[in-house]
Amino acid sequence: MAYIRRVDGGWRAEVAREGVRRSKTFPHKATAQAWAFQQENDIVSGKVGKWPAKTLSDAIDRYEREVSAHKRGKDFESKKFRALERDYPALCGKILAEIKTPDLVAWRDARLKKVTKGSVQREINLLRNLWTVASKEWHWCGDSPWAALRMPGDNPARTQRIRWQDVKRIVRWLGYKTGQKPTTKYQEVAWAFMIALRTAMRAGEIMGLTREAINLQTRVVTLSTHKTVEGVGARVVPLTRRGAALIGIAQGKSGPIWTIKSASLDTLFRKARDSCLLGHLHFHDSRAEALTLLARRVDVMTLARISGHRDLRQLLDAYYRETPEQIAARI
Numbered sequence: 001m002a003y004i005r006r007v008d009g010g011w012r013a014e015v016a017r018e019g020v021r022r023s024k025t026f027p028h029k030a031t032a033q034a035w036a037f038q039q040e041n042d043i044v045s046g047k048v049g050k051w052p053a054k055t056l057s058d059a060i061d062r063y064e065r066e067v068s069a070h071k072r073g074k075d076f077e078s079k080k081f082r083a084l085e086r087d088y089p090a091l092c093g094k095i096l097a098e099i100k101t102p103d104l105v106a107w108r109d110a111r112l113k114k115v116t117k118g119s120v121q122r123e124i125n126l127l128r129n130l131w132t133v134a135s136k137e138w139h140w141c142g143d144s145p146w147a148a149l150r151m152p153g154d155n156p157a158r159t160q161r162i163r164w165q166d167v168k169r170i171v172r173w174l175g176y177k178t179g180q181k182p183t184t185k186y187q188e189v190a191w192a193f194m195i196a197l198r199t200a201m202r203a204g205e206i207m208g209l210t211r212e213a214i215n216l217q218t219r220v221v222t223l224s225t226h227k228t229v230e231g232v233g234a235r236v237v238p239l240t241r242r243g244a245a246l247i248g249i250a251q252g253k254s255g256p257i258w259t260i261k262s263a264s265l266d267t268l269f270r271k272a273r274d275s276c277l278l279g280h281l282h283f284h285d286s287r288a289e290a291l292t293l294l295a296r297r298v299d300v301m302t303l304a305r306i307s308g309h310r311d312l313r314q315l316l317d318a319y320y321r322e323t324p325e326q327i328a329a330r331i
Helices: 029-045 056-066 074-087 101-112 117-138 164-173 185-199 203-207 241-247 262-275 285-294 300-307 312-319 324-330
Strands: 002-007 010-017 020-026 220-223 235-238
Touching: 002 029, 010 029, 020 029, 056 074, 056 117, 074 117, 101 117, 164 185, 164 262, 185 203, 185 241, 185 262, 185 285, 203 262, 235 300, 285 300, 285 312, 300 312
Parallel strands: none
Antiparallel strands: 002 010, 010 020, 220 235
8 A cells, every 4th residue: 555645845655565665755746656656566566575674784794794704805895895884875775675776877976086997896896796695695685786787897907117226216215225134114115025026926925924935945935825815725936036035034934024014014115105206106016017027038827827827818918018119129
């Protein structure tokens, strides 16, 4: 049964049928009547009332407890969820099963005005997985509204190379002394940057190094924690002689190597970079620089083994940064 009554500011439609209750306020009576009629039809056809009245915020809370908690990137996901709830409370307060593609289009377009399309794409990937889990495992909603959404896509691959003159400026600013074990946090940042340039390891992998994982006799490092560990398990990284010499500064048989955390590494590197007027550089550019240089010495399959890439297209498109002009000069 549908009820239409006048309230301050418009007309309120209330629908109660087969144990399902819905209500909404509209500026015009005809609009309220049309909505009530559609709701009744949806309830009778089974489109409404089939799913629990769980909001997107409810889904976020459960997803964090049951899914994110078991991921290495749980902190990243938590920050994204908190920002979503803070900046888009209306969307997060909506019943999950009632969120439609136009709602997500409005969110996507609003986000694209604030951040890059690559950032929005990463957020979409996270939310799409939430919807998949909510639909298939929890039965909180039906078909995902993301299927019809036009994806923004990733950012264009960076082409930035790192000049060794710039490397010297940064490590000197940080107080790094070649061949000596770092004694300050600034020196540790410089040491980590040099290791990245010589090994092509990610910052997180370098920060996760332990002395037990380093074998200088065979010149390999075993990474039990890395970006794709869930899919491939531990990764063994072969080292160049210079890379092994750098890592070899960490004397000892056991115990932690670093006194800084990943967050501090990023903060201090940015400070050094900006102080040297090199704001265009990112720490992660060191991985691409290392792989670009190694590509001159090894074949592509060996390069993929060093980098840990399973998709050679990503290795070529994102990390191999030698220009056609540079290649032409060498052949």
